[in-house]
Amino acid sequence: MTSPLPILLDITVLAVGLILLLWEAFADDREKTFLGWFAILGIGAAFAFSFFVKPYDFSDMPQLAQFYSGDALAIFYKRFALGATLIVLIMAVEFRPLLAKAIPGVGQNAGTGEFFAIPVLTCLGLMWMASAVDFIMIFVSLELVTISFYILVSYMRRNAFSLEAGVKYLILGAFSTGFLVYGITWIFGITGQTNLHRIAEVVAVLPPEQHVPLLFGMALVLVGLGFKVAAVPFQLWIPDVYQGAPTPITAFLSVGSKAAGFIVLLRVIEPFLASPVIGAKLLAVLGGIALLTLLYGNLAAMPQDNLKRLLAYSSIAHAGYLLMAVASWRNGTVAVTVSYYLAGYLLMTLLAFLVMVVLNKAVGGDALSDFNGLGQRSPILAFGMLMAMLSLAGIPFTAGFLGKFMVFRDAIAQQHWALVVVGVLTVGAGFYYYLKVVRAMYWNAPSDASAITTTPLVKTTIGVLVALIIVLGVYPQPIFKMLRQPVPSAKPVASLTSTPTVAKHF
DSSP states (O other), X not given: OOOOOTHHHHHHHHHHHHHHHHHHHHXXXXXXXXXXXXXXXXXXXXXXXXXXXXXXXGGGSHHHHTTBOBSHHHHHHHHHHHHHHHHHHHHHHHHHHHHHHTSOOSSTTTTOTHHHHHHHHHHHHHXXXXXXXXXXXXXXXXXXXXXXXHHHHTOOTTOHHHHXXXXXXXXXXXXXXXXXXXXXXXXXXXXXXOBHHHHHHHHHTOOGGGHHHHHHHHHHHHHHHHHHHTOTTSOTTHHHHHHHSOHHHHHHIXXXXXXXXXXXXXXXXXXXXXXXXXXXXXHHHHHHHHHXXXXXXXXXXXXXXXXXHHHXXXXXXHHHHHHHHHHTOOTTTHHHHHHHHHHHHHHHHHHHHHHHHHHHHHXXXXXXXXXXXXXXXXXXXXXXXXXXXXXXXXXXXXXXXXHHHHHHHHHHHTTOHHHHHHHHHHHHHHHHHHHHHHHHHXXXXXXXXXXXXXXXXXXXXXXXXXXXXXXXXXXXXXXXXXXXXXXXXXXXXXXXXXXXXXXXXX
């Protein structure tokens, strides 16, 4: 029996998003949580459906194959986008009462329906980015994601912090898009191609006098992608935007935007490695960016007393570790290392933000002092946050530890000793600021000893995320298996996760 085509996942998500928009447009002004539940069911069904989808070579559809890939890496990141969106929608349902108070309208529910529809369309953009193998497709999908986030970040229009976050994200996002488009134009001018596989063929035989112009174009592209992945020096928007955006959207930005940025980065870099000279210079630049990102993210996180801002700087720090893996490029392992690290980062970050959403609804704040005595007020929430912080810090037997181990393994194999030393030191800094949260929950006395109630959905989600953090920390083979699924075709497919190379290492 033939397995469903990967593009059917995109069509399913598109259908769910359009139904939500139409349903919201014709619904009367009443409580809109039912739209959130429909979105959860729709994305949940698409996520379950994704496990029946196998990699597919679209070479029998030349026009589609020009810009769309159905390889194992694409399917993995489609699942990643669906899983992240599913958990964000659960947070959005919990967050809706706070949202209704912050949106002006004729009725108290005016404008809350789109809060469930837009993340679904954002998910669609993330899924397109996972399959994009042409600069035009990359740009279109990237703009769908970015424009959706422009709306979502500033959704709480009565909140001055949310408006400030939206304006900063809009201005800097448009600025980075300009760099990206100019870089793509420059690369097209040198190679005459926008398809990444064809660019690789041109780069392999490019005369030396064309190397500098091509590197200049790639540097412009890196500026645009650096903004998306929160790499230094393109990270200045992160703290204010993370703090001002609605908490579920902050979580979505932290994991969804970062993952999409890195899958595009992996696909875009690979063609330039066809030339050893260009590849070496490009990886050296990425190594320098990784080192600065590690230092800035970890050192800036240490004095923070607001958990949202702490996780914002933490997001920059984790971008540094991921860039460290990319700079230590090893064919067949780089995609596995980055993908596994991002999978673990998804689980622990969304777990932390889910706990934050519930606590914010109960106490109205997200400062570290609001977590004082949480272990007494809600053992379930405290345990969930404990596991998130331990995994983010890199405690053994968690997904966070194994992700960092794989990054350091690749860096040591390439003898990037400066990155290794800085990485080890910054891991120590991470222990300090992550465990500050644990201290507040279990050692500090609460200002209010009343219990915090949690819904069965929240308890179940916390339990699943905690279990996955532990299971993937000791048994990562399911992730590796997803990434080395063969493409059923007699024709070789240029991919970061081609079966023989990945299987050789795992």
